[in-house]
Amino acid sequence: MASSKFSSLSPPIFSGDNYPVWAIKMKAYLRAFDLWEAVESGRDPPPLRANPTIAQIKQDSEDTAKKYKVLSAIHTAISDTIFTRIMACETAKEAWDKLKEKF
Template sequence: MSFSPPPPPVFAGENYNIWAVKMKTYLQAHDLWNVLQNDAELPPLRANPTIAQIRQHNEDCAKKYKAMSCLQSGVSDVIFTRIMACDTPKEAWDKLKVEFQGSDKTRQINLRRDFENLRRKDSETIKQYADKIMATVNNIRLLGDDFSDQRVVEKVITTLPEKYE
């Protein structure tokens, strides 16, 4: 059975963290994520290579361009202009991360503050409120912060009105 993944997710400038997770999975599905992580130049072919070695070298060289193509296809034209001068997929990925994610530490602090300040509005259902909490928690977790389910439950319990006790 063959698997044909959908086209790459397109990043238009909003929800960078969600796009980054989807793009990472997309690149992994195409066996290109290692290229992005290992930004090393390929060594030249040694003298008198075999046909298999030449093919392998050519495939390895092409992966860099395939990964770059995926990244370029995965951003809107406005975002593309910011990475079009990048020479490697890693350089493009890092540029997008710095510009749209900012400092992980700063984002963690801001998201934790947002979490602490969340309160249920009278017009919100419990589900809407829980969804809002989980969206914030998932963004915190996307940044690699260990955020326990117990803390989430405590937040819900302590911020609901007394009538829900």
Template structure:
């Protein structure tokens, strides 16, 4: 990607649409071979005594990747959100800070999933709505469930639509 000279801007996050930002940002970092720097958070070992030129170059490249990943994360957030991550020293710390801020801890995510699954089960088509409007509502709930990291069976979606349609359909 870097050989083409094209460098798209990182996807912005301003506090809304965090779940979508995560997917876009992960892909963005993968495109620049930086996702592992964020995901693994491996401490960079110091150079050994009498390093070769290759070792020096590799160490420099690894250090630069950390700064690039951190820069991309910092530049993809609004100034208000930047203040939350500006004290973070590694890209992993910044990533986790944003995740905790916008997704909450595991208990909160679990509760959100329970609420979304309940919403899915309780969805019914109103007589005044079109099938398109109804399926859009279902897919919005399903996509929210998927964005929280839970799997959702496609057959269950079809079953839901068919079983809750009014008789006239």
């Protein structure tokens, strides 16, 4: 259900102007979908232990998906011109930090 909500709301688009306003709006957008922590921490989820339970496997899958969802959200929230500056970034934190540094 959360994924359908995620796709129904559009993130704020950053075209290179007024980064501080976009950053505040984007943080709120990501927090609304419980994705901001993936940007803030920049860490991968801990590896599964031996003989994980089904609940642990499911949680690991959800945590892993979050890091790709948040990077995708950032990609979607920037213009193509800005995207070329972060397209080599492999994590949301790396992309966010690069945007913050440049703007």
